[in-house]
Amino acid sequence: MISKSELQKAYRDSLEQEQMRVGPPPAFEQLEALQRGDLLEDEAERVREQLSFYPDLARAMAAAMPEEGEALTPEELEADRIALLAKIQALPPQPLPFPERRPHSRALSAAAAVIVLAAVGGIVLWRATRGETRGLATRVLYADGQRGAGTQTPIQLSTAVDYLLEPVFRPELEYREYRLDLIEADTAPPHVVWSHSGIHRQPDGSYPVTLSTAKLSPGRYELVLYGIDGGRSARLASYTIRVSAP
Amino acid sequence: MSVEGDRKFGKFWPYYGRVVKFFTDFGYSREEARDLTQEVFLRVYQRVDTYRDEGPLSYLLTAARNLAVNKLRDDHAQKRNAVLEPEEKLAGMPDERVRNMVDVMHGGELSERLHRAVERLRPGYGACVRLYLADLSYEEIARSLGLSVSAVKSRLNLARKELQTLMMEELENFGDEP
Numbered sequence: 001m002i003s004k005s006e007l008q009k010a011y012r013d014s015l016e017q018e019q020m021r022v023g024p025p026p027a028f029e030q031l032e033a034l035q036r037g038d039l040l041e042d043e044a045e046r047v048r049e050q051l052s053f054y055p056d057l058a059r060a061m062a063a064a065m066p067e068e069g070e071a072l073t074p075e076e077l078e079a080d081r082i083a084l085l086a087k088i089q090a091l092p093p094q095p096l097p098f099p100e101r102r103p104h105s106r107a108l109s110a111a112a113a114v115i116v117l118a119a120v121g122g123i124v125l126w127r128a129t130r131g132e133t134r135g136l137a138t139r140v141l142y143a144d145g146q147r148g149a150g151t152q153t154p155i156q157l158s159t160a161v162d163y164l165l166e167p168v169f170r171p172e173l174e175y176r177e178y179r180l181d182l183i184e185a186d187t188a189p190p191h192v193v194w195s196h197s198g199i200h201r202q203p204d205g206s207y208p209v210t211l212s213t214a215k216l217s218p219g220r221y222e223l224v225l226y227g228i229d230g231g232r233s234a235r236l237a238s239y240t241i242r243v244s245a246p
Numbered sequence: 247m248s249v250e251g252d253r254k255f256g257k258f259w260p261y262y263g264r265v266v267k268f269f270t271d272f273g274y275s276r277e278e279a280r281d282l283t284q285e286v287f288l289r290v291y292q293r294v295d296t297y298r299d300e301g302p303l304s305y306l307l308t309a310a311r312n313l314a315v316n317k318l319r320d321d322h323a324q325k326r327n328a329v330l331e332p333e334e335k336l337a338g339m340p341d342e343r344v345r346n347m348v349d350v351m352h353g354g355e356l357s358e359r360l361h362r363a364v365e366r367l368r369p370g371y372g373a374c375v376r377l378y379l380a381d382l383s384y385e386e387i388a389r390s391l392g393l394s395v396s397a398v399k400s401r402l403n404l405a406r407k408e409l410q411t412l413m414m415e416e417l418e419n420f421g422d423e424p
Binding site: 014031070072077083203 | 259261262263264265266267268270271272276279280283284287288289291292293303304306307308310311312314315316318319322323325326356357358360361369370372373374375376377379380381382385386387389390391392393
């Protein structure tokens with residue numbers, strides 16, 4: 001009879017070898033999606049399986065915030081506060097949402113303001129008369145080829161709600177900005193139905209963007225992420241999506 | 247950052263000590279934990295405009311877990327590169343490290359057979375068994391895998407029975423060439 005401790009020792013002895021065999025652990029974004037229950041069952045089992053070879057990561061994901069704080073002396077706390085402020089001040093300035101600002105004439109600004117106000121008013125009036133507000137759901141997307149072994153299950157979206165999409169991808173090279181194109185795949189030839197540029201990569205490796213599905217026809221789409229640098233663009237990742245009517 | 251951003255960031259500071267404790271509980275020294283906590287707060291500061299008042303503690307916990315997981319992933323990547331070093335390079339290393347690496351590379355027969363038996367369990371059971379063997383509690387296994395505690399217990403119970411049979415099969419051939 002082999003005891004639990006013998007089994008544990010045997011397990012530990014070749015754990016690193018097993019880790020070499022199965023490859024790197026899942027990314028934090030995948031683990032977070034797993035805990036939130038956002039992954040399809042096949043994908044969830046695949047992430048669970050991969051995580052189980054990395055018990056230290058599993059512990060980190062299971063760790064709760066302690067009830068009590070570490071007993072820091074007032075001097076330590078003050079030193080940390082000052083150090084943090086210094087780091088914050090040393091941060092590079094936040095990038096402007098647009099690469100350059102052109103001077104506008106007063107008349108142009110006034111005309112733009114009128115157009116924006118009219119558009120906003122129109123939307124509000126339209127929504128009020130329709131008596132409905134579309135919901136917004138968040139979806140973390142993993143690139144094709146990273147969602148599961150073998151089969152490529154499309155990401156399911158509904159035309160009933162709009163989405164805050166958070167495609168996740170870590171490119172080998174950094175780009176100045178990124179663009180997402182949504183391509184209707186079922187048409188011949190496939191064509192771009194929506195595009196959003198000027199996207200910046202977030203520290204967690206995501207590229208958040210809001211997509212309204214209200215006017216999309218049900219069917220298969222491909223969301224493609226491009227890295228843009230000057231005049232150069234590179235296709236980085238794609239995400240197969242299926243849009244269905246409620 | 248906007249005034250609103252500064253106001254939001256102020257909500258996080260009272261929990262500084264708890265984030266330090268999160269890392270010391272995880273095995274980091276007090277100094278390392280303070281450095282990591284600074285990193286967590288710096289990241290929170292950079293993203294505070296996206297904070298939607300969902301509770302500073304859960305926001306901080308996510309940021310702390312994110313940092314811990316990414317740090318562990320980096321450590322694993324380094325380890326993988328170290329193990330991939332050719333054996334002749336091991337000659338210059340301290341004896342203990344060489345022994346560990348040789349063990350890692352060649353593995354023990356029992357452990358190899360155990361891993362093989364766990365691999366043969368039905369889908370979903372192996373993950374629970376591996377974490378159980380790594381000494382995680384039922385609650386930790388459940389939280390990390392996004393399962394309920396009762397699902398973990400049930401999977402482990404069924405896996406135990408399957409594993410007994412599989413290990414017997416494996417042990418019958420114990421000592422033979424794989």
